[in-house]
Amino acid sequence: MKREIKKCIKYYLENINSDEYKANKIKDDIEGRKVHREYIEEEKPLWKERIDYYDNSIITKISLCDILSNDGVARLLHKIYGLPKKKFDVKKYYKKPSLINKYDYIQLQYTHSKYGIFAEINLLEDKYIKSIEISWTQINSYFAFLEYEFRFKVCLDDELYHQFIYDNMRFLNSKDYITWYHVNKDKNMNNLMLQQMTDEFFALICQHYITSFLYSEQGKTNPLINMVYMTRKEPINIDTLYLGDFGVSYYNQKSNFVILSDFDGVNHCLYTGDNSIPHFNICAYIAKYGNEFYNRFFGNRDLKIFEKDFSKFSTGRKKITYNKELNKLLNKMQGISEVENKKFEDFYKEFNSRWSFYLSNDKMDLEIYHKKSVVKFEDIYKNNFLYLKLLCEMNYSKSNYINSIIVTLVSIIAMIISLIALLYK
Numbered sequence: 001m002k003r004e005i006k007k008c009i010k011y012y013l014e015n016i017n018s019d020e021y022k023a024n025k026i027k028d029d030i031e032g033r034k035v036h037r038e039y040i041e042e043e044k045p046l047w048k049e050r051i052d053y054y055d056n057s058i059i060t061k062i063s064l065c066d067i068l069s070n071d072g073v074a075r076l077l078h079k080i081y082g083l084p085k086k087k088f089d090v091k092k093y094y095k096k097p098s099l100i101n102k103y104d105y106i107q108l109q110y111t112h113s114k115y116g117i118f119a120e121i122n123l124l125e126d127k128y129i130k131s132i133e134i135s136w137t138q139i140n141s142y143f144a145f146l147e148y149e150f151r152f153k154v155c156l157d158d159e160l161y162h163q164f165i166y167d168n169m170r171f172l173n174s175k176d177y178i179t180w181y182h183v184n185k186d187k188n189m190n191n192l193m194l195q196q197m198t199d200e201f202f203a204l205i206c207q208h209y210i211t212s213f214l215y216s217e218q219g220k221t222n223p224l225i226n227m228v229y230m231t232r233k234e235p236i237n238i239d240t241l242y243l244g245d246f247g248v249s250y251y252n253q254k255s256n257f258v259i260l261s262d263f264d265g266v267n268h269c270l271y272t273g274d275n276s277i278p279h280f281n282i283c284a285y286i287a288k289y290g291n292e293f294y295n296r297f298f299g300n301r302d303l304k305i306f307e308k309d310f311s312k313f314s315t316g317r318k319k320i321t322y323n324k325e326l327n328k329l330l331n332k333m334q335g336i337s338e339v340e341n342k343k344f345e346d347f348y349k350e351f352n353s354r355w356s357f358y359l360s361n362d363k364m365d366l367e368i369y370h371k372k373s374v375v376k377f378e379d380i381y382k383n384n385f386l387y388l389k390l391l392c393e394m395n396y397s398k399s400n401y402i403n404s405i406i407v408t409l410v411s412i413i414a415m416i417i418s419l420i421a422l423l424y425k
Helices: 003-015 019-043 070-081 158-171 191-213 282-314 324-336 342-354 366-373 377-424
Strands: 058-068 088-092 115-123 129-138 144-156 225-231 248-252 257-261 267-271 355-359 362-364
Touching (some): 003 191, 019 191, 058 070, 058 282, 070 144, 144 191, 191 225, 282 342, 342 355, 342 366
Antiparallel strands (some): 058 144, 088 115, 115 129, 129 144, 248 257, 248 355, 355 362
16 A cells, blocks of 8 residues: 555544544534635526535445456456355355356347346444445446445444544555545644545445455446435425536436436435435446446546556557457457447437436536537547557567567577588588
């Protein structure tokens, strides 16, 4: 683990429960709310009615989503079957992969997509988490989408939320993806940093459960897609709820809940009222709408990961040789180029009959927003595929050239040895 990360964690644990931080936070919240209202009155008068900041809420559960190749699914199953019975009660739905026989957990899917429960894990000794239910489906013919639903023994109010982070932050290690901040050496307490860590580390700690005793191909180097489920006693009113703290929001008209999301599609929060816990599952939408749905809602995140992985080859830092990493990139490029899911043609019509879309606090048409904002992923991946193909061909030609030189040298050496042998005779 990097020294900077250790400093951040140490700084957090030493200061988060201090009287100084608590007093500063109350002061900052009051001042921040005042400045916020002044901004709305001067710059956004149409937002004046949005005075509900969703106070007095509790967290009921959190879901995290991961992407796995066929090999990754097999590794995950190995981990699930290897969980100690003393700590975990596991309900398994798939056979354990053997050392000899390998299974195709991910299959070609042009006519349908499977969707169901992958495993159910009860945590027998954990202080906070009761169980993890894993659902899964396929994004395309190459990658599976797994949704981990973390259910808590007791819903987390503000006090339990902070205690959960405080008790578990110390267990983060080098296998985890961790954001870190520069710790100032002066005596003034960095209140903003402490608050940001409190907001960000909740999902990262839950992600630690996946990377530590389960398996993840993305969770060690990237934040996983996550959704925090929150409820409260009072019902919500979409016309008075303040939505501007996130990028975009999706309001379910029938069930009266709203999903808030950042622009990259990584962090999500589901707000509801009446102490209800609505059943919402991302897997179900991906199973129905496939590649198109995934890329329109989560494509920006995937593109950033792709850029980082592909740069290793484009800069020459990594040689173009066939391995699992290169194969994964090729499958990613091919997967995005698959035939569009025909069911997605009806998606916007179905969405508009059940949902409303908001950009910040302003209602707008989702299809128009997607046309303006969604990157042409297919074009990007196709162009990079052609570039990677060219690099492979150049590398292949270079290898053949080197091999021909080696063969020639070996032939010359063999001929010299033969001549020497004849002379001695």
